[in-house]
Amino acid sequence: MACDDMDNLDMYISYHDSDKELMLYLFDRLEKNDMKVWARDKENCEGSKGTAIINAKIFLVIMSPASMGQGGCSDEVSLAYISDKPIFPVATKEYDEMKTSLNFSMKLILSKINWVFFTSEKDYKTTFPSVLSSVTETIANIEEGTHVGTADSINDELEKPEEEITKASFRIFSKWRRNTRKYQRKTEKDFWDSQFGSKKSEVSWIEFRKTFLAVYDKFLKKKFTEDRISWLVNVAYGDIFRLNHQITKKMYENFAGKTTDSDPDSFYYKLLEYARGKIAMRGVFNMDSTVRLDAVQSLGCFKNATVVASLIDLLNDKDPNMRAIAAIAIGKTGVKNQRIVGRMLKMLQDDDRLVREAACISLGHMQSEIAVPYLVSVWRKEIISHVRNAAEVALGLINSDQSREALRVVQVLSEEMKDLKDSD
Incomplete structure (x- = not known):
């Protein structure tokens, strides 16, 4: 066909x-x-x-x-x-x-x-x-x-792919026990509960890291070199726990699931899955990537955390065209939080007019009420008509009482300015 x-x-x-x-x-x-x-x-x-x-x-x-x-x-x-x-x-x-x-x-x-x-x-x-x-x-x-x-x-054995895994239903730790009592793997309990106790509400990152590396030592070293293990742990610290020195059970459960009903190795598996996505995004958005531009333009339909995080990183790209496309893509995801909206509001002051225009449209797609006065300010002060028009379109996309009133004022002023020009 x-x-x-x-x-x-x-x-x-x-x-x-x-x-x-x-x-x-x-x-x-x-x-x-x-x-x-x-x-x-x-x-x-x-x-x-x-x-x-x-x-x-x-x-x-x-x-x-x-x-x-x-x-x-x-x-x-x-x-x-x-x-x-x-x-x-x-x-x-x-x-x-x-x-x-x-x-x-x-x-x-x-x-x-x-x-x-x-x-x-x-x-x-x-x-x-x-x-x-x-x-x-x-x-x-x-x-x-x-x-x-x-x-x-897919399974997580990382063995030769042509080898059939005959006991795939068994958890990877079902046949392994560490000799040291402190870090003995207990497959019937979640990682947090088995290592820190179900009633402990927080541990230091240093303790969490030490315990994680001890429990999963054999399998991490089987898969990765030391520098890759270090990278994986830094992903957990930076992306998942947001560089917090104290790791709470709530943070842990937000990522791995409830300790009472999750897979005992849920955190481990989800960390590897997150790492795969992150490294794949790095491959897609690498400066030498042949699919980079297409990816940024199209990935607004994917709302997973790795995609959104990578698009946010692209907002700092040296190429203004990439910053503009990333801004539009983030708007299309429909994902909005204080961090994303704040970053987009700053982009309204970007040196490049395409970036400012893209930021307006993105805030419109996010339907951000907070952005309304900023968009009105752009419309009043921006000297480039395309950016002013984008701010006006964004107010229409937000479609709230506040934005509708702002849009009405903008349109009245536009008509009055047009009449003044025509009278000259």
Whole structure:
């Protein structure tokens, strides 16, 4: 089926030029099975690849040393992950040959998902039917609304992806006990309750960090190098606990869930999931990313904390165009809090007029009552008409009694100013 538009796009195929032969084979076979497929440089596949990734139901990546190397497909994989696409990795080499090509972020994201191996032309014919069956089933589940997102459907063993996990229902710590009594893992209790006691309402960050590293030492070291473990812990401290020196049980439960009814390892798993999202966002918004602009323009429809946090970071980008696009995207998420609104109000004073215009529209989409007097001030004092018009549009979007009254005054003044000009 032709993909001259992106409506109802079934699949995006990510590949390196050196793997074009396999891409063409997969593209042709999938199209013959009535699937609408998009691939870069393929005839009739118009539009940007970032938009195609976000619109597609499924993301298939052809994994080779070239596609996983520098200048490869990692930014496309990252965008697929944060937009919660089912990811189908198709590897051209055996795992032991591929693992040296995987950087940290790709190993974190892709080694946890079942891979398919096309290592010879013989595999093309024998393996494709299973790929088609999995893809068809996944699309059917998506259309029925029963598909479970990538982040929720994968296990956390980080073993060789081709190895079947025969006891996946067992928690990862069910067969492990530490010898030291203080940090013994008790799978029947949540991390907080088992280590600090259910009645303890807060602990110092130093104690929390020490205990977390002790309890999860074996599995963290199995997955990560020391510097990556340090990075993961800093993510917990900075992003989750907001650099608080004292960690309260309420902070902990806000992230991990109630200790009385959560998975005993909920905090650990959710921290890894958050870290995957964060590192994927870093890949998408890296200055060298080929999908950066498309991602910022489109990701307003995703409201998870990692996306919003990354968009907020982009508000400080040196490129005013990126600041403007990030502001619009944040407005489209519908997420608003004191921090976000305050940051957007400051952007009304940005040196770049496009950024000021974007900040006005974003505050309008947020329907921020607090912003009304600031938007009126912009309309009164701004010398550039496009920014004044954006402030007026924003007042209309807020649609409250206060904003409607402000908009009425603005429109009356506009008419009077127009009459004065005409009389001259």
